[in-house]
Amino acid sequence: MSAVPTHETARAAAPEPFSPALRRAIAVIMIGASLSFLDSTIVNVALDTVAADLAVPLTDVQWTVTAYLLAFGAVIPVTSWAAQRLGAARLYTVALLVFTLGSACCALSQNIGQLVASRAVQGLGGGAIVPVGTIIWTRMADRAQMARVMSMVGIPIVLAPMIGPTIGGLLVDGAGWQSIFWINIPLGLIGALLAQRLLPRGGGSDAGPLDVPGLLLAAGGLVGLTYGLADIGTRAGATPRSIGVLVGAAVFLTVFVVRSLRVPHPLLDMRLYANRLFSAAALTMFSLGVALFGGMILLPLYFQIVRGEDVVSTGLLLIPSGVGALAANRLAAPLTDKLGGGTTALLGGVVAAVCTIPFVFLTADTPYPLLATAMAARGAGIGLSLTPVMTSAYRTLPPEKIRDATPQLNVLQRVGGSIGTAVLTIVLSHRLAGRTRPSGRAEAFGTTFAWVIAAAVMAIVPTVLLFVTERAQRASSTSSKEHS
Numbered sequence: 001m002s003a004v005p006t007h008e009t010a011r012a013a014a015p016e017p018f019s020p021a022l023r024r025a026i027a028v029i030m031i032g033a034s035l036s037f038l039d040s041t042i043v044n045v046a047l048d049t050v051a052a053d054l055a056v057p058l059t060d061v062q063w064t065v066t067a068y069l070l071a072f073g074a075v076i077p078v079t080s081w082a083a084q085r086l087g088a089a090r091l092y093t094v095a096l097l098v099f100t101l102g103s104a105c106c107a108l109s110q111n112i113g114q115l116v117a118s119r120a121v122q123g124l125g126g127g128a129i130v131p132v133g134t135i136i137w138t139r140m141a142d143r144a145q146m147a148r149v150m151s152m153v154g155i156p157i158v159l160a161p162m163i164g165p166t167i168g169g170l171l172v173d174g175a176g177w178q179s180i181f182w183i184n185i186p187l188g189l190i191g192a193l194l195a196q197r198l199l200p201r202g203g204g205s206d207a208g209p210l211d212v213p214g215l216l217l218a219a220g221g222l223v224g225l226t227y228g229l230a231d232i233g234t235r236a237g238a239t240p241r242s243i244g245v246l247v248g249a250a251v252f253l254t255v256f257v258v259r260s261l262r263v264p265h266p267l268l269d270m271r272l273y274a275n276r277l278f279s280a281a282a283l284t285m286f287s288l289g290v291a292l293f294g295g296m297i298l299l300p301l302y303f304q305i306v307r308g309e310d311v312v313s314t315g316l317l318l319i320p321s322g323v324g325a326l327a328a329n330r331l332a333a334p335l336t337d338k339l340g341g342g343t344t345a346l347l348g349g350v351v352a353a354v355c356t357i358p359f360v361f362l363t364a365d366t367p368y369p370l371l372a373t374a375m376a377a378r379g380a381g382i383g384l385s386l387t388p389v390m391t392s393a394y395r396t397l398p399p400e401k402i403r404d405a406t407p408q409l410n411v412l413q414r415v416g417g418s419i420g421t422a423v424l425t426i427v428l429s430h431r432l433a434g435r436t437r438p439s440g441r442a443e444a445f446g447t448t449f450a451w452v453i454a455a456a457v458m459a460i461v462p463t464v465l466l467f468v469t470e471r472a473q474r475a476s477s478t479s480s481k482e483h484s
Contacts, residue, residue, distance in 0.1 A: 016142065016144055016145055018141075018145065018148075019140070021140060021200065022137075022140045022141060022145075022149075024198040024199075025136055025137060025140055025198070025199055025200070026137065026149070026152050027194075027198075028191060028194045028195050028198050028199060029092070029133035029136060029137060029195075030152065030155070030156065031096075031187060031190070031191035031194070032092065032095070032096045032099070032129040032130075032133060032188075032191050032195075033129060033130050033133055033153070033156045034156045034160070035096075035099065035126070035129070035184055035187060035188060035191070036099065036125075036126040036127075036129040036130055036156075037130070037156045037157060037160035037164075038156070038160050038163075038164050038167065039068065039099075039103075039122065039126055039184070040068070040069070040072070040126075040160065040164070041160055041164030041165060041168075042164040042165070042167055042168035042171075042180050043064060043065060043068070043119075043168065043180060044065065044164075044165065044168070045165050045168040045169045045172060045311045046168060046172045046177040046180055047061045047062065047064070047065070049172055049176075049177045050064070050115070050177050053176075053177065054111060054112050054115070056112045060112050061112065063112075063116045064112075064115055064116055064119045065119075065230070066226075066227065066230045067116045067117075067119040067120040067123065068119045068120070068122060068123040068126070069123065069226050069230060069418075070120070070123065070223050070226050070227060071119075071120040071121070071122075071123030071124045071126075071127060072123040072124075072126055072127035072226075072414075073127065073219075073222040073223055073225070073226045073411070073414065074124075074127070074219040074222060074223050075123070075124050075127035075128050075219075076127050076128070076131060076222070076407045076410055076411055076414075077214075077215060077218035077219055077222065077267055077268060077407055077411070078210075078215055078219075078267070079091070079127075079128050079131045079132055079135075079406070079407050080131075080135075080267070080268060080403045080404050080406065080407050081208075081210055081211070081267060082128075082132075083132050083135050083403055084403060085210075087201075088132055088135045088136045088139070088403075089136060089195065089199035089200055089201060090201075091128065091132050092128075092129065092132045092133055092136060092195055092199065093192050093195045093196055093199075095125045095126075095128035095129045095132060096125065096129060096188055096191050096192045096195060097125070097188070097192050098121065098122075098124055098125030098128075099122055099124075099125030099126050099129060099184070099188055100125070100184060100185055100188030100189060100192065101121065101125070102118050102119065102120075102121035102122030102123070102124070102125055103122055103181045103182075103184035103185055103188065104181070104185055105117075105118035105121060105122075106118040106119060106122060106178075106181040107178040107179075107181035107182045107185075130410060131406045131407045131410045134153060134402075134406045134410075135402060135403050135406050136199060136200070137149050137152075137153065138394055138399075138402045138406070139399060139402065140200070143395050144337075146391050146394055146395050147332070147333040147334075147336040147337050147341075147387060147388070147391040148333040150333070150386075150387045150390040150391045150394070151329055151330065151332050151333040151387045153387075153390065154329050154332070154383070154386045154387045154390070155326065155329060157386060157413075158322075158325040158326070158329060158379075158382060158383055158386065159322050159325065159326065163315065163322055165300060165311055165314065165315045165318075166311075166312065166314075166315025166316060166318070166319075167180075167315075168180050168311070169310070169311035169312040169314075169315055170312055170315075171183065172311075173311075173312060208265045209265060210267075211263065211265060211266055211267040213259070214256060214259060214260060214263070214266055214267035214268070215267050217252050217253070217255055217256035217259065218252075218253070218256050218267060218268065220249070220252045221249045221250075221251075221252030221253035221256060222249070222253075222411065222415075223249075224245050224246065224248050224249030224252060225246065225249040225250075225253070225415060225418075226414075226415075226418060227245055228242045228243075228245040228246035228249060229242075229246070229415075229418040229419060229421070229422040230418070230422075231245070232422040232425070232426065233418075233421055233422040233425040233426075237426055237429070237430075238426075257270055268404055268407065268408060269401065269404040272397070272401060272404060272405055272408070275396055275397070276469050276473075277392060277393075277396040277466070277469050277470060277473055278393055278396050278397060278405065280342075280392075280462060280465045280466040280469045281341070281389050281390075281392045281393035281396070281409075281466055282393060282408065282409060282412055283462040283465065284345060284389045284459070284462040284463050284465070284466050285389050285390070285393070285409055285412050285413050285416070286412040286413070286415065286416040286462075287416065287458065287459035287461070287462045287463075288349070288385050288386065288389065288413075288416065288459050289412065289413045289414070289415065289416020289417040289419075289420065290416040290417070290419050290420040290423075290455055290458075290459065291349075291352070291353075291420060291452065291455035291456040291458065291459035292352060292382045292385065292420075292456070292459070293413075293416070293417035293420060293421070295356070295420065295424065295449075295452040295455070295456075296321075297421055297424060297425070298359075298424060298428065298445060298448060298449060298452065299318060299321070299359075299375065300314050300315075300318060301428070301445075302362065302442070302445045303317055303318075305432070305441055305445075306362075306364055306438050306441045306442045306445065307364070307438075317368070317371075318375065320371075320372040320373075320375040320376040320379065321375040321376065321378065321379035322379060323376055323379065324375065324376035324377060324378065324379030324380040324382075324383065325379035325380065325382050325383035326379075326383060327380060327383070328348070328379070328380035328381070328382075328383030328384040329383035329384075329386075329387060331384065332344060332348070332383060332384050332386075332387035332388060333387060333391075335347075335384070335388070336387060336388040336391050336392075340388075340392075340467070340470050340471075340474075341388035341389060341391050341392030341395070341466065341470060342388070342392065342463065342464075342466040342467030342468070342469070342470040342471070343388075343467055343470075344384060344387075344388035345384075345385050345388040345389050345392075345463045345466060345467075346460065346463040346464060346466075346467050347384060348380075348381050348382070348383070348384030348385035348386075348388070349381065349385055349456065349459055349460040349463045350381075350460060351377065351378075351380060351381035351384060352378055352381025352382055352384075352385060352456055353381070353453060353456035353457050353459075353460060354381075355374055355377035355378040355380075355381055356378055356449060356452050356453050356456055357453060358370065358371075358374040359374060359378075359445075359446065359449040359452070360446045360447075360449045360450050360453065361446060362442045362443075362445050362446040362449070363439065363442050363443075364438035364439050364441070364442045366442075385463075389463075389466070390409065392466060392470065393405060393409055396473075420455060423451070423455075424448060424451060424452065427447075427448045427451050428444065428445070428448045431443075431444035431445075431447050431448055432444045
């Protein structure tokens with residue numbers, strides 16, 4: 001395996017400008033990535049409207065969210081094999097067209113069954129877009145450019161949970177719930193056309209036989225894990241069904257990992273975790289998903305439940321979080337090149353944890369300027385954390401291994417966010433029980449934010465591991481050069 005470049009080396013060399021081909025690829029793939037991540041959150045604000053329009057209970061409409069997430073999780077494991085077999089650019093175009101077709105079917109749905117099925121189709125396309133797009137980006141960028149490329153990847157990841165509800169609320173209020181799907185169609189078709197014209201047209205290659213047993217185990221495990229966590233979040237507590245599904249999912253995934261280490265052509269290469277730096281980065285990615293993305297659900301609920309704001313107003317009030325995250329995301333790439341991924345991620349994690357403290361003291365009338373300042377600072381911590389972790393993970397791997405690493409990192413981040421969301425939903429529901437006054441409800445949110453701080457502190461631990469591992473590898477690389 002090639003040596004990991006030191007941050008001193010990266011600092012000494014002037015940053016290489018992106019090639020025209022890489023710039024075109026970034027522009028094209030950002031379209032699909034934004035659509036995929038936005039559709040994970042934008043539908044949430046339309047659930048009540050859909051339930052009323054289709055005359056079905058809200059519990060049935062929740063399946064439109066669950067179906068998307070289940071299909072999303074099921075397709076990710078096969079993206080590595082399919083990208084090699086069909087060609088990454090071709091698969092990206094197909095995924096975007098499937099997503100667009102699913103969006104059209106959603107908009108045309110006349111009953112809840114059609115809508116749920118259409119959301120599953122949409123999820124199959126959306127689940128493949130981001131990992132395949134990342135494969136294309138990372139193949140075209142060299143190691144010195146990796147941090148800047150990953151900062152572009154981080155934009156839709158960070159912003160989607162923050163701006164999705166706002167966009168969804170504006171569309172639902174102005175043009176009905178179907179509009180949140182109609183808007184995807186022109187954007188998806190434009191993205192597919194640009195992908196066909198601008199992405200590198202490398203053909204497929206011999207990917208070996210598809211590991212069907214591995215696919216069934218991985219997809220079954222991820223679907224079960226997603227469903228179990230979603231069920232816990234929806235019911236605000238564990239049930240025998242959700243526990244049984246989660247146990248079954250754990251068995252599937254355990255068998256998948258053990259089997260993948262023994263067969264010659266596994267669906268995903270689990271041997272990547274023998275690389276200590278990649279393992280540290282992967283663990284950090286999962287932990288950040290638990291602490292950061294799980295915590296994102298609380299503030300929108302606070303504004304609606306405690307302060308009585310509507311969806312659109314809530315989205316506008318959350319803008320400082322997005323501004324802080326976007327500003328820090330722009331700083332993350334140069335800081336990663338200068339300080340190293342572990343140091344930058346550790347800094348971001350500490351900022352996110354410290355800036356969550358003010359939310360523990362929420363009241364029903366906490367001044368908004370104070371909230372806005374804390375939201376911007378916490379958003380900066382989030383934006384400063386993700387890019388360095390992804391950069392460290394990809395920099396340590398040979399280019400041919402990136403296609404195996406990409407779906408695994410996507411899964412870890414998604415699962416971490418789902419776990420964080422499920423746990424915080426349970427805590428919040430228990431704290432809100434029996435509280436009807438705004439002051440009591442605000443106190444419930446403050447207590448729940450204490451759990452967010454605990455999760456954020458726990459997420460700092462793997463960033464320390466990443467920091468220490470990077471330092472050890474840099475020292476080893478320097479020592480090898482001195483003795484050569």
